[in-house]
Amino acid sequence: MKLEILPVQGIGDVTAGDDLAELITKAAPWLADGDILVVTSKIVSKAEGRLVEVPADGPEREEARQRVLAGETARVVARRGPTTIVQTHHGFVMAAAGIDASNVDKTHLVLLPVDPDASARSLRDKLLSQNKDVAVIISDTMGRAWRNGLTDVALGAAGIEAIRDHRGELDPYGNELVLTQMAVIDELSAAAELVKGKSDQVPVAVIRGYPGTGEGSGAKELIRDTASDMFSLGTAEARAQGLRDAALLDADDEATTQRALDIVRTGALRLTPAGPSPADFLRLGAETHRVRTMLAADGHRTTVVFDDAGATIEVIK
Amino acid sequence: MKLEILPVQGIGDVTAGDDLAELITKAAPWLADGDILVVTSKIVSKAEGRLVEVPADGPEREEARQRVLAGETARVVARRGPTTIVQTHHGFVMAAAGIDASNVDKTHLVLLPVDPDASARSLRDKLLSQNKDVAVIISDTMGRAWRNGLTDVALGAAGIEAIRDHRGELDPYGNELVLTQMAVIDELSAAAELVKGKSDQVPVAVIRGYPGTGEGSGAKELIRDTASDMFSLGTAEARAQGLRDAALLDADDEATTQRALDIVRTGALRLTPAGPSPADFLRLGAETHRVRTMLAADGHRTTVVFDDAGATIEVIK
Numbered sequence: 306m307k308l309e310i311l312p313v314q315g316i317g318d319v320t321a322g323d324d325l326a327e328l329i330t331k332a333a334p335w336l337a338d339g340d341i342l343v344v345t346s347k348i349v350s351k352a353e354g355r356l357v358e359v360p361a362d363g364p365e366r367e368e369a370r371q372r373v374l375a376g377e378t379a380r381v382v383a384r385r386g387p388t389t390i391v392q393t394h395h396g397f398v399m400a401a402a403g404i405d406a407s408n409v410d411k412t413h414l415v416l417l418p419v420d421p422d423a424s425a426r427s428l429r430d431k432l433l434s435q436n437k438d439v440a441v442i443i444s445d446t447m448g449r450a451w452r453n454g455l456t457d458v459a460l461g462a463a464g465i466e467a468i469r470d471h472r473g474e475l476d477p478y479g480n481e482l483v484l485t486q487m488a489v490i491d492e493l494s495a496a497a498e499l500v501k502g503k504s505d506q507v508p509v510a511v512i513r514g515y516p517g518t519g520e521g522s523g524a525k526e527l528i529r530d531t532a533s534d535m536f537s538l539g540t541a542e543a544r545a546q547g548l549r550d551a552a553l554l555d556a557d558d559e560a561t562t563q564r565a566l567d568i569v570r571t572g573a574l575r576l577t578p579a580g581p582s583p584a585d586f587l588r589l590g591a592e593t594h595r596v597r598t599m600l601a602a603d604g605h606r607t608t609v610v611f612d613d614a615g616a617t618i619e620v621i622k
Numbered sequence: 623m624k625l626e627i628l629p630v631q632g633i634g635d636v637t638a639g640d641d642l643a644e645l646i647t648k649a650a651p652w653l654a655d656g657d658i659l660v661v662t663s664k665i666v667s668k669a670e671g672r673l674v675e676v677p678a679d680g681p682e683r684e685e686a687r688q689r690v691l692a693g694e695t696a697r698v699v700a701r702r703g704p705t706t707i708v709q710t711h712h713g714f715v716m717a718a719a720g721i722d723a724s725n726v727d728k729t730h731l732v733l734l735p736v737d738p739d740a741s742a743r744s745l746r747d748k749l750l751s752q753n754k755d756v757a758v759i760i761s762d763t764m765g766r767a768w769r770n771g772l773t774d775v776a777l778g779a780a781g782i783e784a785i786r787d788h789r790g791e792l793d794p795y796g797n798e799l800v801l802t803q804m805a806v807i808d809e810l811s812a813a814a815e816l817v818k819g820k821s822d823q824v825p826v827a828v829i830r831g832y833p834g835t836g837e838g839s840g841a842k843e844l845i846r847d848t849a850s851d852m853f854s855l856g857t858a859e860a861r862a863q864g865l866r867d868a869a870l871l872d873a874d875d876e877a878t879t880q881r882a883l884d885i886v887r888t889g890a891l892r893l894t895p896a897g898p899s900p901a902d903f904l905r906l907g908a909e910t911h912r913v914r915t916m917l918a919a920d921g922h923r924t925t926v927v928f929d930d931a932g933a934t935i936e937v938i939k
Binding site for chain 2 (some may be wrong): 488517
């Protein structure tokens with residue numbers, strides 16, 4: 306098996322309402338049955354009109370961008386400095402929800418397609434109706450944990466299985482292969498990126514020679530279920546969650562949260578027991594540790610001084 | 623630019639001491655200047671004798687495997703069920719430190735090459751001395767956060783830049799491109815995997831047509847520094863760290879840890895104050911919360927009862 310990866314030149318600028326099937330077959334009349342078309346999500350978004358208008362500059366631009374980001378976000382996964390990694394409503398974990406300001410004029414942001422699998426399916430069907438039987442992958446550039454640099458992966462797919470599963474096969478030593486479910490549509494997206502430009506308008510590549518593997522059920526197969534993901538939250542966020550959990554432990558006490566907020570506002574708080582008994586002092590002692598832990602979850606370091614009438618918590622400046 | 627990805631057939635079984643340059647040029651006499659050779663790390667490890675003997679089965683096999691894993695581990699990143707994700711001494715974050723039992727007889731495990739960049743460099747130099755000027759990438763299969771399925775990435779590289787950096791380039795709208803450092807050696811590894819087999823002995827592929835980009839400083843460029851990694855620890859591990867941090871807060875108190883251990887052993891512990899003053903009771907109250915939080919970090923839920931003489935912590939069965 307030999308693969309070829311061919312850039313599709315001359316697609317030009319894509320705008321809302323454009324017929325991608327037409328643009329692609331015009332630019333690549335050589336497209337053949339069995340080819341895999343890898344299409345950058347940006348032009349799918351543009352053709353589908355997934356653009357929002359934003360101010361070209363100034364603080365209003367950043368405010369608008371934040372509003373757009375919030376709309377595309379199902380949950381925040383991690384934040385550090387200017388970087389926000391979120392899970393989108395599709396389930397993708399991406400920096401800034403895949404919202405992009407490149408390859409578009411300064412008054413617009415490009416959002417991901419609403420349903421990239423449906424977009425891939427629709428493009429495949431249109432090409433099929435023109436008697437071109439090709440698989441379609443819609444790709445985008447993503448970062449990843451643990452490794453520098455970005456790679457292209459698949460957001461949508463039609464006419465190809467997302468995963469090639471080697472489980473159950475035997476190696477030459479008779480060992481059964483395990484843990485070898487290869488995310489081939491991600492590998493095909495990465496391969497296609499190698500011939501596409503970032504700035505030179507080659508948003509489509511064709512991969513020729515990869516054996517067909519059935520219709521597939523889309524790239525959504527590659528979205529890991531959050532519950533089974535060992536990295537569903539950023540390290541700092543998960544540690545802060547641990548501190549918050551420690552503060553509340555069994556008692557989800559609004560008073561603890563309120564006290565922590567008061568201390569942040571005033572810099573210090575005096576706590577006294579609810580009654581005169583030794584057990585009241587024990588309870589107050591535990592509460593001081595809850596409050597201090599709640600503050601630690603938000604990055605505030607504190608001191609506490611105990612005396613015979615109560616406790617004083619102070620934030621370390 | 624058009625790429626070709628060509629499998630190298632007929633390399634056969636590789637054993638310690640084999641000359642990979644010779645095996646490859648014999649199997650692929652058509653190898654040409656400018657080609658990129660993508661070599662599965664497994665055969666590099668085998669040629670370099672990176673094998674350890676283990677019992678073929680039984681509990682002794684698993685014990686031996688755990689010992690080997692510990693030796694290859696710089697730090698544990700996350701654990702769930704039978705899965706252990708570690709950072710290796712090289713810096714790679716991989717399940718089971720990349721130790722592999724496939725494509726080897728049942729009495730051996732294959733470890734990663736000691737220094738994959740050096741292995742790539744050595745193979746490139748040997749081929750250069752035979753007047754073949756090819757880049758070399760050593761690849762392996764890895765999982766990733768957030769996405770199902772595995773992809774091949776680069777462990778080592780020579781004769782090629784690890785990253786293609788588009789920063790500073792302008793798109794057709796005049797926007798400067800940011801965040802577009804592409805991990806091209808990972809994408810090349812992924813592309814090569816598409817023509818390699820898992821069980822059918824195609825451990826080498828050639829990529830033809832990718833423009834040369836200099837000598838490069840190796841795949842170690844792709845290892846993200848732990849301090850700048852937002853996902854340096856698993857979510858559960860980071861949350862537990864938060865709980866432990868909450869237990870100790872400012873005071874790294876061995877007594878707290880010891881009390882928590884005592885409670886796990888006996889199921890319950892009675893705590894009494896160090897002295898009779900109200901401040902002593904406040905301190906003991908705080909300590910009960912520290913101890914309970916320490917237990918929570920290890921997954922133990924507890925109750926506490928305060929009375930006028932002290933506190934009783936019990937583990938909920």
